[in-house]
Amino acid sequence: MNGTERDHAIDSLPSAAKFAVNLAELIAQSTKPTAGDTRGSAVGVPQPGTVNNRNKHVVFVLNATHYAVPLANVLEIQRVPQITALPHVPDWLRGVTNMRGDVLSVVDLRMLLKIELAECSQDERMVVVKSTKEELAIGWIVDRVVGIRGIEPSELKSTSLLPADSMASFIAGIIQRDDRLIAVLDVNRVLSSPELRQFELAS
């Protein structure tokens, strides 16, 4: 079926059907590999070994700034569940939630890191992280999860440019990717921060 015949066939369809055809095309186009796709991967064709598991990071956004955490520290990613608020706790501790039978503390990372809240996002997610040693799991609320990206340790740059405040102590380094800076968070430092630890001891 060449293009002209197809166009004729589409013209003869009712308007709702035409719309459906257009929609299908639109989806097909967006899934096609484009010339500018740097990864060059095709659908359904796994290419193992390209990225080391150790170097994989989950990238997310807090008020337009990209952050990354190592995949090893991430247990799972969920939509924001129903949270039970607790009394006499700081603002950044949103409360606790039921995670498949386990009680999980939920922390608003934006508040904890004293980042201004962005406009209410539809794509808000909860990232469940754990420290490497202590097996402590906590849910972080983030604005948006970008995806899993591989980060080579050589890409990491020093954070000496950043001010040496509390925020700086949580950051392992900064990488540049696609004209964008991504701050790589050290989960262990965050979880062992005085705020969280104080809270943990108290609880």
Next chain:
Amino acid sequence: MSQPSGAWDGQDQSGLFRNIRTSIRRKLLLGMLAVAFVPMLAMAATVYWNVERVVFNKTTDQLAAIRSVKASQIEQLFQALEAEVASLAESQTVVSAVSEFQRSFRTAIDENDLKSQELQSLRGELHTFYATEFTEEYSRINNGRAPNVDLLVDPLSDEAVLMQYHYVRNNPNPIGKKALLDRAADQSSYSDQHEKYHPLLRGFMDRFRLSNILLIDAETGDVIYSCSKELDFATSLKNNGPHAKSGLGFAYKQALLAENSDDVSVLDFKPHQTSYEQPAMFLSAPVFDTSKRIGVIVFQVPINQVAAILEDRTGLGETGETLAVGSDHLLRNNSRFFKELPKSDTLQQGSTILNSDLRVESTVTDSALAGDTGINAATDYRGTMTLTAWQPVTVHKSEDKKSEITWALLTKIDQAEVRDPVTRLFFAMLAIAALATIVVLVSSYAMASNLTRQTDSISGMLNQIGMGDFEARAEVLSEDELGTVAMSLNAMCDNTLSLIQTREERDRIQLAVQKLKEEVAIIASGDLTQEAEVTEDVTGGIAESINHMIFQLRTIITNLHETVNQVTISAGEIQKTTDHLSAGSEQQSRQITETSAAIEEMASSIQQVSQNTQKSATVANKARENAEQGTRAVQNTMDGMDRIRDQVQENAKRIKRLGESSQEVGEIVQLIGDIADRTSILALNASIQAAMAGDAGKGFAVVAEEVELLAERANHATKQIESLIKAIQRETSEAITAMEVCTQEVVSGSKLASEAGYTLGEIDSVSKELAELIESITEMTRQQAQTAEVLAESMNEISSVTRETALGTKHAALSIDNLAELSDALQSSVAAFRLPRSKPRSSLVFDHSSEHTGPVGSLILKALK
């Protein structure tokens, strides 16, 4: 003949006879008037005086009779009443009634078993009755005046309260009819007694037309019985009673002084309070049981009994009335002139009875009250002159002069009414006298004229004869003795005239005739210069006549000459005139021809106009057709507009449906987006799980990565679709707005089109009217063209008539030529007569003839012209 009518006019020649005649007529007139009037006046005067006297006497007698009758009626009435009171006072019924009532009156309170509190409440209710029903009735009758109720109720004793409560207040009958109750609803023995005696006494009261009968306890002064149950019932007439000072109280006290039942006291009419201030007279007598004075019986007499007697005015005409005046100078009955009297506030209920505003104080009243009787002319209370008869009436006789009652009775009638027949008689006689005068004047004038006409005729004839006219005769106008005289005079005149002529003169006459004959022969030969000799004898007159004839003949011939000359001159003038006339008529004929040419031109112009108007009509019709086509086109446009509007609305609906469909698609896309989102999360978690699996999960990690990539793309695609759908929805809503605007445009377009259609309709009707107008103009111009043609024909006719006139004028000129010739011939024939050189002896005659010639000549000229 003589002229009798001329003599009537009284010319100076008949002066002698006129005096005689005038005096005859005047004497006749005066005599007849005297004969007619003297006895008539005498009779009229006698009748007038007699009638006046008779009428006056008759009225006087009538008044006296009526007055006496009324007086005796009133006296009888009161005598009868007094006798009835006395006999009732002595009757056993009344005696026992008084003693029974006396006894039961005192025990009534105990029998009813009443305590002082109950009595107090009865008193209260009685007070209410006084203040409402009694006061209302009292005010109604007395122009709103009200009694002082407290003064009436407070002095009542307990017995009085009880009695009035049961017999007056609780009496079911209305005010004025309280007498109808025979027994009150209580337990007292008084009521038993009342039931026994009341019907008897009430029957008595009704029979004598009294207003009340009362029984009074002589000892206590209590009114133990009152037939009418007015508010004086049960009260005490002693010093502290509310009615002790009334007429009733006075009557009771009088009766206490009386020695026996025959000694009746009478109290003159006075207003009585419990009878609502209506006048009442009281007659009282004591009641004795054996020799003990146990009570008093009182009759209350209403004044209408007296008024009924006096107000019967039979025999008193229009203004007569009888009045009773008491010693207080107040009237005891109603005046018949009440309505004419000046009104004042105290005039009660339209009554003059006992009215203090109307005091009758005159010498007549005083005289009657002093006991005198008389009849005379007098001024009454209205200020009118009346004939009044007066006398006193004794209502009650008594040894004691003080309690005696005397009224003055006045019967009167207006003087005007008495004199009315006399006045009418006077006017009737005046009318008869005037009529008689006219009849006498007319008849005597006719008689005198009849007599003097005959004497006038005779005197006229004698007058004529006296002047030498023996032919005069008198006209016989009547068949009486004067007519005979006229006939005899006529016969005498006839006989005398025939004897005047003689035979001696005959020869003289014959000679004179011979001579005259010769002279006439000369004249007959045509010589008009000769004249006949005028002599003294018989022929002298004839000769004079002949001379006269010759003179006339001369005049005629001379006139003839002059006339012929005038005719010749006139004919010449006429010739000139006719020439002028014929020239004039030719010119006229030319002008007429020109005029008719102009008219024909005008006719053709009108025809042109007519053609033009027909063209206009065609154009107008065309305009109309065009307008109709326009209307149809507009109608089509409007239909089209309607279709467009429907289509646009249909389209708008479809687009709306499309918008709704895209909304549904958007929802589906949202669902897809959600699925993509969840897929993305799943992929992430898969990656995490794969990482946790270590090397074994490497392949799965790649798959998870790809799945995540796909989910991301699907998400991206759904977002694009969402924005596309939003664009579609925005555009559909814009399209709908545009459609609505379009619909409005279409609506206003069809409105404009319908206006255009209306305008075209108007154009259609206007051009229709225009076509009709043009049609009528065409018709009118056609008629004008016809008229112009008719006019042209008329002008042609006039032209031919003018030509004929010119011909006629020419003929007339020829005729006048002939006339000139004829006059020449006439002149030559007249020349045979010889005429004297000098004018005849009388210049006067000649002037006369010349005067004749002028007018005749001018007449002939006029005729020719």
